[in-house]
Amino acid sequence: RKEVEQDPGPFNVPEGATVAFNCTYSNSASQSFFWYRQDCRKEPKLLMSVYSSGNEDGRFTAQLNRASQYISLLIRDSKLSDSATYLCVVNDAGNQFYFGTGTSLTVIP
Amino acid sequence: DGGITQSPKYLFRKEGQNVTLSCEQNLNHDAMYWYRQDPGQGLRLIYYSQIVNDFQKGDIAEGYSVSREKKESFPLTVTSAQKNPTAFYLCASSTGLVGADEQFFGPGTRLTVL
Numbered sequence: 026r027k028e029v030e031q032d033p034g035p036f037n038v039p040e041g042a043t044v045a046f047n048c049t050y051s052n053s054a055s056q057s058f059f060w061y062r063q064d065c066r067k068e069p070k071l072l073m074s075v076y077s078s079g080n081e082d083g084r085f086t087a088q089l090n091r092a093s094q095y096i097s098l099l100i101r102d103s104k105l106s107d108s109a110t111y112l113c114v115v116n117d118a119g120n121q122f123y124f125g126t127g128t129s130l131t132v133i134p
Numbered sequence: 135d136g137g138i139t140q141s142p143k144y145l146f147r148k149e150g151q152n153v154t155l156s157c158e159q160n161l162n163h164d165a166m167y168w169y170r171q172d173p174g175q176g177l178r179l180i181y182y183s184q185i186v187n188d189f190q191k192g193d194i195a196e197g198y199s200v201s202r203e204k205k206e207s208f209p210l211t212v213t214s215a216q217k218n219p220t221a222f223y224l225c226a227s228s229t230g231l232v233g234a235d236e237q238f239f240g241p242g243t244r245l246t247v248l
Binding site: 033057059067068069071074112121122124125126127 | 175177179192222235237239242244
């Protein structure tokens with residue numbers, strides 16, 4: 026079983042739509058959780074960390090459910106510039122980072 | 135500005151040749167990592183190092199070697215033993231504090247074996 030699993034998509038949504046991504050992780054001892062954004066042929070960049078209490082940054086909301094071992098990312102009012110691949114990343118107590126395969130999002134005009 | 139640099143950006147090599155990819159960081163991070171990414175796939179860990187002069191194999195270490203002689207530098211050698219080396223290679227670093235924080239990535243090296 027993979028450490029981190031994501032629906033690869035692709036998600037094709039119109040501008041202004043709300044879209045949600047989910048990610049599950051297998052290690053209940055995982056310590057930290059992140060969403061990264063990766064543009065085509067570029068390196069991943071941190072979008073936001075995910076805290077137990079949930080956190081919001083503008084149009085982006087991330088939530089963590091430790092009991093069910095999943096992480097979610099909600100994007101409201103999608104922009105064309107949101108088109109990218111979104112990576113779910115989990116950090117374990119041994120300081121290794123585990124990456125999902127990514128979810129591809131295309132926002133259509 | 136602090137950050138991670140990787141060189142070269144694009145690299146071509148002939149089959150049977152070893153090649154070394156450079157990774158340097160000036161973030162004063164203890165931990166450094168090498169990943170490989172193939173088209174349509176996630177990042178797979180090759181090697182990581184949590185401290186100078188120490189490193190551990192990741193999930194796909196066969197055919198690769200690393201060194202960590204300085205805190206700032208973590209070069210990766212792709213040897214001729216690596217059966218399918220064409221890929222996008224990403225170097226990353228973090229503070230190394232357990233469960234603490236994010237990884238920062240370099241811009242990557244795209245290796246093509248001819």
